Amino acid sequence: EADIYQTPRYLVIGTGKKITLECSQTMGHDKMYWYQQDPGMELHLIHYSYGVNSTEKGDLSSESTVSRIRTEHFPLTLESARPSHTSQYLCASSGDREAGELFFGEGSRLTVL
């Protein structure tokens, strides 16, 4: 059973609002990821981190930022939400031994009006 948690599960907000999606894992994994996924579409990597104080941008520029101050915590912040940000956001982590075996959180479904 994976121990990775995301909050909120669902969020409806207005354009221009600042939001933070929380992600925490209790597995001690160094690698953590944020993906964006629209229904029936592939996963797009937004940001990733290979450890504390290490963050990198992925292929998808979504005008978001992340931080990794603690191993277990990897929040994603949208400074000014737009309707184009409406999507499912998935947080994941992986251990060193099997870097491609990702454990996903349940996701945060964001709707921007």
Added chain:
Amino acid sequence: GQNIDQPTEMTATEGAIVQINCTYQTSGFNGLFWYQQHAGEAPTFLSYNVLDGLEEKGRFSSFLSRSKGYSYLLLKELQMKDSASYLCAVMDSNYQLIWGAGTKLIIKP
């Protein structure tokens, strides 16, 4: 560019066998992964291949041919709960996962 191709949708009958194909073109190769994703849920890891050949895990098997850039996921004795999307992903030379769009598998009674 990097590319993962899988069929968009497949239909099969309960109790039957289905093979989901995946072809890839990536810069480097450090393993191929299959994930299952039920509608509205997060993906869950199914299998990992890094060497050519077949890996069997219960009702599910995954095959890899690196020379052909090809893999398949074989599901036997299909059950209704197997209705889901199946995602193929390849780890490239930078150890980044490149994801396919997924194959939606519909199981009919």
